[in-house]
Amino acid sequence: SQxxxxxxxxxxxxxxxxxxxxxxxxxxxxxxxxxxQKYGEGLIFLMMLQKGGEEKSHEKIxxxxxEKKQQSSLHITAxxxxxxxxxxxxxxxxxxxxKLVFGxxxxxxxxx
Amino acid sequence: DAGVTQSPTHLIKTRxxxxxxxxxxxxxxxxxxxxxxxxxxxxxxxxxxxxxEERGRGNFPDRFSxxxxxxxxxxxxxxxxxxxxxxxxxxxxSYTPGTGELFFGEGSRLTxx
Numbered sequence: 001s002q003x004x005x006x007x008x009x010x011x012x013x014x015x016x017x018x019x020x021x022x023x024x025x026x027x028x029x030x031x032x033x034x035x036x037q038k039y040g041e042g043l044i045f046l047m048m049l050q051k052g053g054e055e056k057s058h059e060k061i062x063x064x065x066x067e068k069k070q071q072s073s074l075h076i077t078a079x080x081x082x083x084x085x086x087x088x089x090x091x092x093x094x095x096x097x098x099k100l101v102f103g104x105x106x107x108x109x110x111x112x
Numbered sequence: 113d114a115g116v117t118q119s120p121t122h123l124i125k126t127r128x129x130x131x132x133x134x135x136x137x138x139x140x141x142x143x144x145x146x147x148x149x150x151x152x153x154x155x156x157x158x159x160x161x162x163x164x165e166e167r168g169r170g171n172f173p174d175r176f177s178x179x180x181x182x183x184x185x186x187x188x189x190x191x192x193x194x195x196x197x198x199x200x201x202x203x204x205x206s207y208t209p210g211t212g213e214l215f216f217g218e219g220s221r222l223t224x225x
Contacts, residue, residue: 004154033213033214035216040200040219040221041218041219042116042118042202042216042217042218042219043155043202043204043216044216045213045214045215045216048212048213048214088154088155090154090155093157098143098145098160098206098209098214099145099157099160099168099170100147100155100157100214101157102154102155102156103154104152104153104154105153105154
């Protein structure tokens with residue numbers, strides 16, 4: 001079965017700094033979803049990537065799916081307190097599926 | 113437009129009881145999925161429904177069941193509750209089951225005592 005590993009598990013950065021979160025899959029990624037979650041709350045959709053080499057941006061957040069389609073990265077530029085939370089990557093179990101397998105999450109703390 | 117809505121938001125049950133959780137998808141979305149998220153872990157897939165039919169099932173016991181109604185809303189039922197069923201139950205909707213963006217609700221937090 002597919003497994004996703006996120007790194008780092010937790011991250012503390014100074015406000016204004018850039019940061020990157022990685023998501024590595026044990027199998028080929030057919031669809032990679034990035035979500036943000038505030039503690040104990042629902043998941044906020046950030047981006048979905050499907051094609052190898054694809055890159056998407058929204059405000060100060062950029063996500064990439066590598067060419068070999070087994071790793072994705074989420075990059076935040078000039079971090080703000082509003083970026084704090086848990087970032088989760090989820091991957092489709094197989095092509096055309098929306099049964100998602102999730103990583104364990106990366107807890108991001110932004111220090112003022 | 114309203115997002116995915118779930119009810120109740122919080123509930124407390126005792127072992128052996130039964131619970132029903134409800135989900136209304138985004139208007140126009142026909143696929144609903146259910147996930148269980150235990151504290152400190154990523155969500156785990158339970159069920160997916162599309163056009164009232166089960167499209168996928170995760171590795172959960174038969175105590176877990178779900179259904180989808182003609183208006184595409186859905187219910188998740190859990191019987192004979194165990195302490196380990198305490199979790200945040202998340203509902204997600206999409207227009208079709210295999211493509212496109214998947215949007216989650218705020219979840220129903222279940223505590224089993």
